[in-house]
Amino acid sequence: MVVVALLFLQAPHGGAFYWSDAPRHALNGVFVKDLLLDLPLDDPAGYAYRYYAQYPALTILFYPPLFYAISAPFYALLGVSHETALFVVFLHYVAYGLGCFTLARFWLSAISSLAFALLMVLLPEIAFWGRQVMLEIPAFAFLVWSAVALLQYVRGSPVGWLYLCAGLLVCALYTKISVAYVGLVYFIVLLQREGLGLVRNKHVYVVGLLSVVALVPLAVLTVKFGQANVQSVTGVADTVASRLSLEAWIWYARQIPAQVGWPLTVLAGLGFGYACALARAQSSSLEPLRFWALWFAIGYLFFSSIDLKEARHSVFLLAAVVFVAVWFLDSVLPRKWASGALCLVVASTAAATVLDRPVFYVKGYAEVVDMIAKQAPRDSVVLFSGYRDGSFIFNMRTREDRRDLSVLRADKILLSVAVRRELGVEEKNLSEAEIAQTLNDNGVHYVVMQPGFWSDLEAMRRFERVMATPQFEEVARIATPANHKAHEIELVVYRNLGKVGPKPAKLNIELKIINRQITVQ
Structure with missing residues (x-):
C-alpha cells in the first residue's frame, strides 16, 4: 500500500491527461453519477444523448460499465475531479497488489511472494498505465482475486470459492473484455483437477449458467455499441503487422523487455530453461509453472490473434513472466541469497520505473x-x-x-x-x-x-x-x-x-x- 501510494505521488493530476481514453473513462463515471442523481426514468437514452451533446467525449456504452459504476459514488462524495478518478484507480491498484501477494503464497514463501507482489506493482508497463484513469489495473485486480478463489477451490476449499471465482471473473469482464481468455485457463485447470468427473459436477453447470446469464447484457452492449472493438479483432487499417505474418506472432514477445525490464526478462528466460530441465526429470516442483504456462500461452495466442497491437493490451501476461523469474531465484539460490537477489531485482525495477518510465502528461x-x-x-x-x-x-x-x-x-x-x-x-x-x-x-x-x-x-x-x-x-x-x-x-x-x-x-x-x-x- 505504501509503495502504491508513493507511485501515485508521481501520477499526473489536475486535468493533465495524456492518453485520449483516460479523460473519457473519467467522464463516463461522472455520467453514471449524474444519471443516478437525475434519474431520467422516462427517457434514459435521450438523457445520455443530451449529455453527449453537452460533453461530447462520453463513451459509456463503448466500454464495459463496472469501473464507471464504482467511480460514481466517489464522485458524489469527493466531487468531480481528476484526483477523484485517480483515487478510484488507486484503490484498485492496492487490491491488485494484495491479490498478487495472496496468489503467490500458494507456491512461494512470504518473502518471495512479497517480492512478486512488489514487482507486479512496480513493473514499468503496469505503473505507466496504472497511474492513469485506465481500465487495465481495475480489471487486473478482479482477475487476480478470481485466480485466488479458483486455487482455493482446487486445493480443497468449499465450492463457494468456485462461485466467487466466477463472480470475480465476470466483474473483470465487465471492466475490460479482453480478460475473457482466462476463462479457458480456468476450465483447463478444473479439468486437470477433476478429469472426467468435471462433467458430473453439478456446480460447474450452475456456475457456467450463472456466468452466461450475467454476461448477456455485456454481449448485447458489445454487439450494439462495440463494433469498433470487434473491428480491432477482425482487422484494422493501421495494424502494425498482419495476423498472417510471423511479425504479428512475435510482436508481443518483443515488447516484454521494455514492459518488465531486462533483469526480469533474463531471469524469466533462465527460469524457463531450468523448468524444462526439471520437466525431463518429472519433478513435482513444476505444479505452479503449469498454471502460469497456461496463463501465458493462451493469453499470448489470444492477444496475438487480434489485429490491433498495443503493448498495454498484454499486461495481463506479465504476471507469468514475473512469477517464473521469482520462482527461479527462489528455487536455485539458498534462502538468504534468494532474498537478497529479490531485493536487488525489486530495487532495480523500481528505479527503472521511476527514472525511465514516468507517466506522460500534458498541462494547460x-x-x-x-x-x-x-x-x-x-x-x-x-x-x-x-x-x-x-x-x-x-x-x-x-x-x-x-x-x-x-x-x-x-x-x-x-x-x-x-x-x-x-x-x-x-x-x-x-x-x-x-x-x-x-x-x-x-x-x-x-x-x-x-x-x-x-x-x-x-x-x-x-x-x-x-x-x-x-x-x-x-x-x-x-x-x-x-x-x-x-x-x-x-x-x-x-x-x-x-x-x-x-x-x-x-x-x-x-x-x-x-x-x-x-x-x-
Whole structure:
C-alpha cells in the first residue's frame, strides 16, 4: 500500500491527461453519477444523448460499465475531479497488489511472494498505465482475486470459492473484455483437477449458467455499441503487422523487455530453461509453472490473434513472466541469497520505473477551461478543435459552477471520422463563410483551437482561416507543457464577435464509434 501510494505521488493530476481514453473513462463515471442523481426514468437514452451533446467525449456504452459504476459514488462524495478518478484507480491498484501477494503464497514463501507482489506493482508497463484513469489495473485486480478463489477451490476449499471465482471473473469482464481468455485457463485447470468427473459436477453447470446469464447484457452492449472493438479483432487499417505474418506472432514477445525490464526478462528466460530441465526429470516442483504456462500461452495466442497491437493490451501476461523469474531465484539460490537477489531485482525495477518510465502528461487544459468559465456568457457553447478534446471536455465538466456551458467539437461539424483518423476520415464541403455561419448558428461564443491540428486537411485549413478573420478576436494563448513530445505546444482562445444566435433547437450528431446518428433537442 505504501509503495502504491508513493507511485501515485508521481501520477499526473489536475486535468493533465495524456492518453485520449483516460479523460473519457473519467467522464463516463461522472455520467453514471449524474444519471443516478437525475434519474431520467422516462427517457434514459435521450438523457445520455443530451449529455453527449453537452460533453461530447462520453463513451459509456463503448466500454464495459463496472469501473464507471464504482467511480460514481466517489464522485458524489469527493466531487468531480481528476484526483477523484485517480483515487478510484488507486484503490484498485492496492487490491491488485494484495491479490498478487495472496496468489503467490500458494507456491512461494512470504518473502518471495512479497517480492512478486512488489514487482507486479512496480513493473514499468503496469505503473505507466496504472497511474492513469485506465481500465487495465481495475480489471487486473478482479482477475487476480478470481485466480485466488479458483486455487482455493482446487486445493480443497468449499465450492463457494468456485462461485466467487466466477463472480470475480465476470466483474473483470465487465471492466475490460479482453480478460475473457482466462476463462479457458480456468476450465483447463478444473479439468486437470477433476478429469472426467468435471462433467458430473453439478456446480460447474450452475456456475457456467450463472456466468452466461450475467454476461448477456455485456454481449448485447458489445454487439450494439462495440463494433469498433470487434473491428480491432477482425482487422484494422493501421495494424502494425498482419495476423498472417510471423511479425504479428512475435510482436508481443518483443515488447516484454521494455514492459518488465531486462533483469526480469533474463531471469524469466533462465527460469524457463531450468523448468524444462526439471520437466525431463518429472519433478513435482513444476505444479505452479503449469498454471502460469497456461496463463501465458493462451493469453499470448489470444492477444496475438487480434489485429490491433498495443503493448498495454498484454499486461495481463506479465504476471507469468514475473512469477517464473521469482520462482527461479527462489528455487536455485539458498534462502538468504534468494532474498537478497529479490531485493536487488525489486530495487532495480523500481528505479527503472521511476527514472525511465514516468507517466506522460500534458498541462494547460484546466487553465483554458478556467479562463473560459470566467468569460463565457450563460448557456453558451464553446467550440474545441484539437487532439485532446477529451481532456478539455472533462475539465469543463469539473466546473460545477458552469454546468450551463456546452462543448462542440470542430471535427463533428467539419469532418466525418471513423473512430480514429487512421481508420478513415471524410471532409465536409463547407466554405469559410458557411463555417463562420455554422458557429454563429450553434451559439458558439468562444473557440479553443490547437494551431495546426490536422491542417493537412483542407476543411481544417479553412477553419483556421476563419479564425484569422475579423469575426474572431484572439483572447489568449495558453502553453500546454508536457514531459514528452506531445501533439501540441499551446492552445489559442478566440472570442466570436459575430451575430451569435442561441443554441440550436436540434443537433444532428454522427456517432461513428457506435455506428449511428442521433438528433438531440
